[in-house]
Amino acid sequence: MRIVVCMKETPSTxxxxxxxxxxxxxxxxxxxxxxxxxxxxxxxxxxxxxxxGGEVIVLTMSPAQTDTAVRRALAMGVDRGxxxxxxxxxxSDAVATGRVLAAALTKIGYDMAxxxxxxxxxxxxxxxxxxxxxxxxxxxxFATKLEVAGTTVKIQRQAEVGYTVAEAPLPAxxxxxxxxxxxxxxxxxxxxxxxxxxPVETWTLADLGIAAxxxxxxxxxxxxxxxxxxxxxxxxxxxxGNEGAAQRILDYLIEQKII
Amino acid sequence: MDFAYSALQQEIRAAVRxxxxxxxxxxxxxxxxxxxxxxxxxxxxSAAGWLGALIPEAYGGGGLGMVxxxxxxxxxxxxxxxxxxxxAQMYTMGAVLRHGSDAQKQRYLPAIASGAxxxxxxxxxxxxxxxxxxxITTSARRTANGYVINGQKIWTSRYQHSDLYVLIARTTPxxxxxxxxxxxxxxxxxxxxAGTAIRAVPIxxxxxxxxxxxxxxxxxxxxxxxxxxxxxxxxxLLDGLNAERILIASECIGDGRWFIEQAxxxxxxRIVFGRPIGQNQGVQFPIARAHxxxxxxxxxxxxxxxxxxxxxxxxxxxxxxxxxxxxxxxEAGDVAMATLGGFGLASEYHVERKWRETRLxxxxxxxxxxxxxxxxEHVRGMPRSY
Numbered sequence: 261m262r263i264v265v266c267m268k269e270t271p272s273t274x275x276x277x278x279x280x281x282x283x284x285x286x287x288x289x290x291x292x293x294x295x296x297x298x299x300x301x302x303x304x305x306x307x308x309x310x311x312x313g314g315e316v317i318v319l320t321m322s323p324a325q326t327d328t329a330v331r332r333a334l335a336m337g338v339d340r341g342x343x344x345x346x347x348x349x350x351x352s353d354a355v356a357t358g359r360v361l362a363a364a365l366t367k368i369g370y371d372m373a374x375x376x377x378x379x380x381x382x383x384x385x386x387x388x389x390x391x392x393x394x395x396x397x398x399x400x401x402f403a404t405k406l407e408v409a410g411t412t413v414k415i416q417r418q419a420e421v422g423y424t425v426a427e428a429p430l431p432a433x434x435x436x437x438x439x440x441x442x443x444x445x446x447x448x449x450x451x452x453x454x455x456x457x458x459p460v461e462t463w464t465l466a467d468l469g470i471a472a473x474x475x476x477x478x479x480x481x482x483x484x485x486x487x488x489x490x491x492x493x494x495x496x497x498x499x500x501g502n503e504g505a506a507q508r509i510l511d512y513l514i515e516q517k518i519i
Numbered sequence: 520m521d522f523a524y525s526a527l528q529q530e531i532r533a534a535v536r537x538x539x540x541x542x543x544x545x546x547x548x549x550x551x552x553x554x555x556x557x558x559x560x561x562x563x564x565s566a567a568g569w570l571g572a573l574i575p576e577a578y579g580g581g582g583l584g585m586v587x588x589x590x591x592x593x594x595x596x597x598x599x600x601x602x603x604x605x606x607a608q609m610y611t612m613g614a615v616l617r618h619g620s621d622a623q624k625q626r627y628l629p630a631i632a633s634g635a636x637x638x639x640x641x642x643x644x645x646x647x648x649x650x651x652x653x654x655i656t657t658s659a660r661r662t663a664n665g666y667v668i669n670g671q672k673i674w675t676s677r678y679q680h681s682d683l684y685v686l687i688a689r690t691t692p693x694x695x696x697x698x699x700x701x702x703x704x705x706x707x708x709x710x711x712x713a714g715t716a717i718r719a720v721p722i723x724x725x726x727x728x729x730x731x732x733x734x735x736x737x738x739x740x741x742x743x744x745x746x747x748x749x750x751x752x753x754x755x756l757l758d759g760l761n762a763e764r765i766l767i768a769s770e771c772i773g774d775g776r777w778f779i780e781q782a783x784x785x786x787x788x789r790i791v792f793g794r795p796i797g798q799n800q801g802v803q804f805p806i807a808r809a810h811x812x813x814x815x816x817x818x819x820x821x822x823x824x825x826x827x828x829x830x831x832x833x834x835x836x837x838x839x840x841x842x843x844x845x846x847x848x849x850e851a852g853d854v855a856m857a858t859l860g861g862f863g864l865a866s867e868y869h870v871e872r873k874w875r876e877t878r879l880x881x882x883x884x885x886x887x888x889x890x891x892x893x894x895x896e897h898v899r900g901m902p903r904s905y
Contacts, residue, residue, distance in 0.1 A: 452530050
């Protein structure tokens with residue numbers, strides 16, 4: 261079985277993020293990490309590969325300023341990497357990203373393609389559906405359990421009460437929810453050393469036969485027109501002085517149905 | 520001259536840091552309080568392969584060099600933990616690797632690389648032969664089938680968490696050799712088979728560091744327990760010292776970075792007299808000075824490790840790096856203590872534990888005064904002072 265894990269490089273969750281004048285995220289190559297949600301996806305890809313054999317490949321669309329995230333996937337146990345990188349991709353929206361990943365998946369050839377539930381930077385969570393639409397193959401989304409039997413893939417999806425079961429014939433796409441809780445492995449020493457010998461191919465738009473005008477800023481149907489930092493403020497009520505304070509606290513707790 | 524770490528070295532640092540983050544400061548504090556061996560940590564390090572970094576790939580290790588091994592140990596100590604519990608698993612096998620027979624290498628190195636066998640105890644020091652190893656009295660007498668060993672060792676660390684034990688013993692009495700460095704041999708002892716012939720008595724110390732007195736009575740070992748040639752043990756011992764010095768320096772550098780980070784963040788956050796204490800030059804200058812000392816020691820450590828990996832002589836650099844790094848980490852520890860005030864002594868702030876731990880490295884594995892003697896005599900060509 262050939263499994264392709266789609267991964268995104270995102271800014272480190274430990275650094276503050278800033279937007280440029282074009283409202284696009286300022287990316288610092290030295291502070292780029294593997295999208296934390298994708299760790300679960302890569303782990304699941306490797307586990308399925310260990311169970312069923314074949315090959316597991318990591319695919320990413322990236323400005324290719326750094327290969328840290330791809331190398332980490334290889335060190336975890338992925339066999340090889342494909343990076344799609346082209347200056348014309350700058351400013352691509354989710355549809356363009358889906359177009360590129362769909363074309364790359366077709367070129368690689370796959371039985372199952374895995375996605376994370378979302379990316380920790382933009383948190384759109386729509387790319388898997390868009391890729392499925394371009395490819396015309398089923399998508400089983402938000403899997404918290406994944407099983408492949410023969411030519412069928414079956415997932416469990418967490419519901420408010422219990423879980424939903426869904427299945428599809430291969431080839432299929434599956435997005436993995438963080439709730440799969442599969443304890444993503446750390447890169448081991450052997451993994452890191454062996455990763456040096458694993459191939460990583462870089463493809464341009466031309467390699468995929470995609471016209472530059474269909475991706476990038478110009479083709480983006482979604483535009484960021486402004487942004488504002490999220491601020492959180494706890495609800496509070498300040499009572500000054502001791503007079504009536506105890507009664508007010510008591511009334512408040514009753515109003516809130518706490519007592 | 521390129522001071523940049525390679526991509527591989529950066530990945531190693533990131534991966535070890537990631538693993539170490541799973542073991543909190545509280546984990547280490549609890550181990551210290553209970554005087555417990557950090558078994559879970561050592562197991563995780565073994566499982567990820569890091570303790571087999573210096574073993575060639577052909578024997579199942581990482582085939583990495585001293586620079587990389589240094590990064591691994593630096594990161595352990597930089598995380599707030601202590602590499603002392605397991606650092607010897609990385610380098611004690613060097614005696615087998617460099618001087619052992621093919622059969623010994625095949626038999627032991629893959630298991631040491633995987634962590635299935637622990638080789639992290641080395642018996643050198645004796646009660647009446649401290650830094651002067653030539654005066655050891657532990658003896659190995661040849662028999663028809665092998666050797667019978669009798670004697671006593673002290674400060675043998677991790678013996679109780681080691682399956683194998685490298686021991687140096689006199690195979691020819693000192694009064695029968697031309698040079699006193701002759702007539703000593705290295706043995707690889709399987710502690711599991713030693714029975715009552717080896718008795719280990721733990722020594723309580725101010726740190727959580729399992730160390731022992733070892734009493735050896737009529738220990739029979741087979742002839743193939745001998746490492747290399749009989750009588751060459753002292754030379755083999757010296758061969759391993761540079762690696763040990765460089766790795767200990769690396770741990771000190773990790774300690775120093777941790778102390779400086781603790782001091783910096785506390786000094787920046789602690790408000791006294793209406794402003795952060797770090798705004799006072801009396802507080803910030805010692806931190807800056809400690810930072811510089813660690814950076815300087817780091818450069819010499821990397822020079823020593825680079826020369827080691829290139830197969831060039833590195834005795835002066837390795838010794839000087841160990842000296843400078845252990846003095847710098849001690850200074851950084853003291854600065855952190857001073858910066859944190861009373862909290863520096865509170866175990867919940869972890870500084871006092873690390874301060875106790877890093878003090879060891881001014882004394883062991885070689886006393887810093889002996890490094891000064893070495894540099895004076897062997898680097899500067901002055902008369903021997905002892």
